Amino acid sequence: MRRPPVNREKVTIAVVAKQAGVSKGLVSFALNDRPGVAAETRARILQVATELGWKPSLRARSLSTQRSFALGFVIARNPDVLASDPFFTSFIAGVESILTDQGRTLVLSVVPDEAREVKTYRSLVADGRVDGVFLSDLRHNDPRIPLLSELGLPAVTLGRPDGDSPFPAVSVDDSPGITASVAHLVTLGHRRIAHVAGNSALLHGSRRREAFAAALRDAGLPEGQTVETDFSMADGSDATRRLLTQDRPPTAIVFANDPMAIAGLGVAHELGIRVPEDLSITGYDDIDFSRYVYPPLTTVSAAPMVWGRAAATTLLALMENGTADDVDLPAARLVIRGSTAPPLNPW
Amino acid sequence: MRRPPVNREKVTIAVVAKQAGVSKGLVSFALNDRPGVAAETRARILQVATELGWKPSLRARSLSTQRSFALGFVIARNPDVLASDPFFTSFIAGVESILTDQGRTLVLSVVPDEAREVKTYRSLVADGRVDGVFLSDLRHNDPRIPLLSELGLPAVTLGRPDGDSPFPAVSVDDSPGITASVAHLVTLGHRRIAHVAGNSALLHGSRRREAFAAALRDAGLPEGQTVETDFSMADGSDATRRLLTQDRPPTAIVFANDPMAIAGLGVAHELGIRVPEDLSITGYDDIDFSRYVYPPLTTVSAAPMVWGRAAATTLLALMENGTADDVDLPAARLVIRGSTAPPLNPW
DNA sequence: CTGAAAGCGCTTACAG
DNA sequence: CTGAAAGCGCTTACAG
Structure with missing residues (x-):
């Protein structure tokens, strides 16, 4: 049951042109909405093109226009x-x-x-x-x-x-989310707030870090402990462990992203530190996981x-x-x- | 300090050919390792090409070979x-x-x-x-x-x-991982094992489900409760809640992927059900999160x-x-x- | 407003 | 083993 051998010819701009009784150049002009084609001619060309089911070849266009689309x-x-x-x-x-x-x-x-x-x-x-x-x-x-x-x-x-x-x-802007996180924690009564920062070679890493520092200053609090990471869960986990196993651990940690916050949550659980009773945690990004871990993560949503x-x-x-x-x-x-x-x- | 106006000419196959004193066709043959080019000629052509820093145009190749690479x-x-x-x-x-x-x-x-x-x-x-x-x-x-x-x-x-x-x-193969999970749970002493399955319209969803059923049978256990989901955390969370709030909840749940297992872990925590004491959980995929949640997830690693x-x-x-x-x-x-x-x- | 031709930069039969 | 030419399928000055 093979198709009838109607028109095995590949339809290119040339066959459209011939069929429409114009030159290839004109077909191209009509196709690309360039001026200089009579409205009527244009309509006819486009008409023929659709009838023939012509689609201009991307590869050919790429070569002649030097673009890749x-x-x-x-x-x-x-x-x-x-x-x-x-x-x-x-x-x-x-x-x-x-x-x-x-x-x-x-x-x-x-x-x-x-x-x-x-x-x-x-x-x-x-x-x-x-x-x-x-x-x-x-x-x-x-x-x-x-x-x-x-x-x-x-x-x-x-x-x-x-x-x-x-x-x-x-x-x-990276700042408002971090600022709001800190403000939220301060309002809750936190004074010892730490930051698990991202890679400071990255702009958003250092900007979140600066926003954190500025927010503490604005709240009249002393400088907060900050640990730099590479944004990975592994680093986030290590940083949290370091922060929580000191003599006077922070009561809240602002994490530079959600995966690290979730890793931090795991470390807290492991150490028997209750979240949020003993430790408050905030993340950044509002990834799907944040909503489903326990407790669900307070975080910053960036769409x-x-x-x-x-x-x-x-x-x-x-x-x-x-x-x-x-x-x-x-x-x-x-x-x-x-x-x-x-x-x-x-x- | 602009570059000297040496050779602003774009180097194409034509200039390589001219420089090497051969035809474009031959350059193409040499380039593409096609037979019919004297070794010496070939070497000379390639030599000239590198000297000129020639790189064949992908767009032109695409058009003539009808490939996109x-x-x-x-x-x-x-x-x-x-x-x-x-x-x-x-x-x-x-x-x-x-x-x-x-x-x-x-x-x-x-x-x-x-x-x-x-x-x-x-x-x-x-x-x-x-x-x-x-x-x-x-x-x-x-x-x-x-x-x-x-x-x-x-x-x-x-x-x-x-x-x-x-x-x-x-x-x-999807089966061995699930089979091993069930065997592991059975060895631990679990008898009421449920499955939070993935979308059964997907082959890996239904295969994991079948492997689960078969593993229970092999262990001589009655059919396990199975809840179908779309693989999302939202569905995984709902399914877990349903399973755990029944009269005789399972003592273990095999999840079809890690995100759902993590959502399930959250639900258990929320319901005051301890993992692993009251409930054992297994995932599938071994995503990075699995290692860092608490408790870390027993799961199946697929590389x-x-x-x-x-x-x-x-x-x-x-x-x-x-x-x-x-x-x-x-x-x-x-x-x-x-x-x-x-x-x-x-x- | 329209046509004929050259050009984009390769590859590939076809002759020799 | 090598060359000259046509072809891939468009676009774009250039004439008219």
């Missing part, structure tokens, strides 16, 4: 940290929801270190794989910014870089899907118009759940 | 379930570790439902975006298999499908990175040779941690 996302993280951080998955889901309708695709690269990262950007450009990229996990004086700028690859940064940047930034959409929209606009404004997304907000309460021994 | 991965999952499942991220990291050195990239699509899924595969093919795809989350009589087969797109399935399939399968590598290797081999053998990866193994213990009230 794809966007890139290079993630340089140790796979463990990456896997336990649902942020990226949600962010990507947001990006995809925009790209799909634009006929664009996402090229994803996961690389183990910075050397690979540079190589990846270079070959993405050399091969013309992408027309623009998302820059996440911004670092201090991020070397990727001059790199991409030199390579001429449009980009959008997730958050505002600390140095000069020719690229639009789509940001969610990564929305972020992904905004970043994609901005990057597309940048590529379309050559310029795009910075976008400031609503600040992340504190979600109060069961892991925070007044301290039993307020001093 | 990219692989695709379409994930159809509700974003919540996806985000809390580190499996994919690790799997992808494994895939990338293979692709990078092959000059291939990964095109990732995250789609919300099956309708979008089909559209995505079709447009990936129509646009020639990918040369092959990974098929995960296999379903019963998976419609994607005939679809891809009809579209002529090479694929590798993660796990063995239940129907006919023209594609190689790269599998990790998703390794799986990703094997799947990528197999898909590349399939595309290279037109055929590739099935691969059976080592069975996932049980990792015993603190969430399982003998029941306090063995009956």
Whole structure:
């Protein structure tokens, strides 16, 4: 039961042109909405094109326009940290929801270190794989910014870089969430509040740390103990253990992300320290796990899907118009759940 | 301090050919290791190419060879379930570790439902975006298999499908891990063991469920209570609550994945049921969280990175040779941690 | 407003 | 073993 051998000919722009009685160039103009095609001619061409079921070849367009109609996302993280951080998955889901309708695709690269990262950007450009990229996990004086700028690859940064940047930034301010967390703890009566910070080489790591320090100052409290980590659960666990096994442990800990807060919760349980009675804990990101651990985590909710959409929209606009404004997304907000309460021994 | 205006000319195959004193065709042959080029000529051509820093244009190759040098991965999952499942991220990291050195990239699509899924595969093919795809989350009589087969797109399935399939399968048997979990619980003295199963529309969901039932039978135990879920933490939480608030609750629960087990752990804590004293819990996947919750989770470890590598290797081999053998990866193994213990009230 | 032609940068029969 | 030419399927100045 094979199909009848009707029109085995592949339908290209040439057959559309012939069928419509015009030149290939005109078909191209009509397709791309370029001026200089009589409305009537245009309509006829498009009509013929749909009848024939013609879809312009992406590959041919790519070659002649020197574009790939794809966007890139290079993630340089140790796979463990990456896997336990649902942020990226949600962010990507947001990006995809925009790209799909634009006929664009996402090229994803996961690389183990910075050397690979540079190589990846270079070959993405050399091969013309992408027309623009998302820059996440911004670092201090991020070397990727001059790199991409030199390579001429449009980009959008997730958050505002600390140095000069020719690229639009789509940001969610890190401070308000941390500030609100500290304020919440202070209101509950906590005075000895510690911070399990993220990697300070990363902008959001150090910004959360600074916001923490500033919030304590504003509350008139002495400097809080701060332990730096690489954002991993392993480090978060170690840091918590160190904090809790000292002579005068903190009554509350502000964690720089949820996975570490959850690891910290585990350590507290293990040490027989009750949360929230003996110890209050706050996280950051509001990942799904936070709601389901016990006690459910008080944390900061940043809406990564929305972020992904905004970043994609901005990057597309940048590529379309050559310029795009910075976008400031609503600040992340504190979600109060069961892991925070007044301290039993307020001093 | 601008560069001297040496050779602003873009180096293409034509300039390499001219420089080497041969035709473009010959350069192409030399580059692609095709027979019919004198060894000496070949060497000279390659020499000139490196001197000039020539890199063949991927776009041009794509157009003439009708290939994209990219692989695709379409994930159809509700974003919540996806985000809390580190499996994919690790799997992808494994895939990338293979692709990078092959000059291939990964095109990732995250789609919300099956309708979008089909559209995505079709447009990936129509646009020639990918040369092959990974098929995960296999379903019963998976419609994607005939679809891809009809579209002529090479694929590798993660796990063995239940129907006919023209594609190689790269599998990790689901049964041994579940069997080992049940055996472990039975050895500890448990008799009332329940199962929080995954989505039975998914092959791994129903296979784990069947393995669970079979393991109970083998142990000479009566049928265990089984609650079906969609693999989400929300469902896992509900299911656990239902199981634990009955008259004669189980003394152990085997969860179909780790996020649900962790949600179940939270519910037990909340209900004042001690784990592992009053209730033993096992998970599946050994995600990073499992090690850091309290008590740490007894679970089944499946090495998703390794799986990703094997799947990528197999898909590349399939595309290279037109055929590739099935691969059976080592069975996932049980990792015993603190969430399982003998029941306090063995009956 | 429209056509014919060259160009994007490779690969691949086809001759020799 | 090698060369010249056509082809992949579009886009884009350039003429008219």
